[in-house]
Amino acid sequence: MHEALFYRDPPCLSAALLPRFTDAFADDEPVAVVVRRSRMELLRGALGSDAARVRWLDMAREGRNPTRLIAGVLSRFADDYPHRRVLVVGEPMWPERPDADYAAVVATEALTNLAFAGRELTVICPYEVSTLAPHVLQDAARTHPTVVTREDTWTSLSYRDPVDLAMSILSDLPEPEGVPERLTFGAHGLAQVRKLVYAHAVLAGLGSSRRDDLVLAVNEVATNTLVHAGGPGVLRVWRETGRLVCEVSDQGRVSDPLIGRHPAPGSPRAQGGRGLLLVNDLCDLVQIATASGTTVRMHMNVADD
Template sequence: MPIQPVAMDHTSRVQPLVHEALFYRDLPGLSAALLPRFADAFAADEPVAVVVRRSRTELLQGALGSDAGRVRWLDMARDGRNPTRLIPSVIGRFADEHHGRRVLVVGEPMWPERSRADYVAVVAHEALINVALADRELTVICPYEVSTLDPRVLQDAARTHPTVVTHEDSWASLSYRDPVALAMSFLSDLPEPDCVPERLTFGAYELAQVRELVYAHAVLAGLGSSRRDDLVLAVNEVATNTLVHSGGPGVLRVWRETGRLVCEISDQGQVSDPLIGRHPTSPTARSSRTPTSQPPGGHGLLLVNELCDLVQIATTSGTTVRMYMNVVDN
């Protein structure tokens, strides 16, 4: 049965970007909180996208019934496996496809099984939504399951969302912090690997060695041929950016973590743009094909975000880009 709109006065009708953390306790609570929001969006003829795990998709599709066909469904475990790509390639792209109309996006980026490295990227993503998409006619609702997530995760959710909502209430978050400063604080402290990485200092004449070293590690890690090629292309793109934009040599480090192969490129160049690699392409740039919405190196990092399973970019002391590929441990 199609759901009916309810009489609720959401601020999304008057603000460009509305970014809310939705705290829910269980799956029935998630459904109860979201169904009225879907009904309002349908009544206002707003496009809707939902990016959640499969179990949540099945729940919400069942609750929506025939209205489920009015929603674009994406799998967060696949499309959001690298949180750094969510702003330009998922949320921003969906908004751009419906330029001139308000859209609703529901995205649940965090669950208990995600790694610490994932979590750092999730917090940075949530904070930078408030900057990258500030001028979009867009409502983003980010569910957090309070019964399963660590209290620190909920605290950070309140720090990255101007508004917190539940099934029954909503309030301005008193914990909300400057989004750029918060994101940079998480990205500035990338932990050192537990093992001793293989290291290569490279210049323009060593790019072939960079590719060969990454390829060898990818083979040893058991990556398939297409995944090997993706990783080599991603690392080569970042290494080339280092030589073109930093004016000096770069350092490649490669190591294994549980379930992942990690390649890191670092240099002494300074990047002043906190949204590097995250800028959503403006509708004007999309239609005119003019690459003016990305800073130098930004287009390459957009590609890297598409190719890798996780990307972390730290810019506080020089620039460090970590690229992760998921592997099967022996």
């Protein structure tokens, strides 16, 4: 069950969620809440002593890369309770979230319906209607089969096929700001890939651990290109406001729409899927487009911007 909760203000959020928490506790359902810190404090206060029965996670940290939410948060929590229904409240969007994250948020919301079809899992996604743009609410209705408010529940007439929607929104990734540096690499080109990424990371001012994370992430994706897509691949690197971006593209075809999010065991690219889970953990934003070949775009925040 995947619901979009439309609420007007913080008190309305508490009023809408408290009965859901009460029902979950009564049914002995494990509960996780993944929201920004201000909403976490609000809900903790409203729950009082029952707050200790909830697993609290900061969405700004756990979901800074929306593409990791399915595997890194939802699946991880549900898998801790394999024979029980669980409840997760996850707030995907708020006004201060970077615009660059938006396509990945919508794709993740859509693919959540596919990833957990048939699972004993309820996911409630709050959207604050007084602060979010109209197109955000429209996309919430397209990615959630059910929309709820404090007073009402209805089936979304705008709901779209999850795979079609995710592929359409990620197939139109924006072109880079400025002219990226481009490198075509083949079977013996991984050292050049790592060297180019490292040089740009130094110029961008990334700290040593962040440089290493980005080099590792890009090397993993480039290796997948050579092993699973047969190569060659194309690396592009560029700066955007506040971010260094590295993109690896190839002509490999992926049949699993959840690649990098919830890879199916035994699928042809299952190993690549596991590698992309690591990439999702390392980077601040990962966009995976598979409509024409495969493109993996990795973003790393640059603190001094």
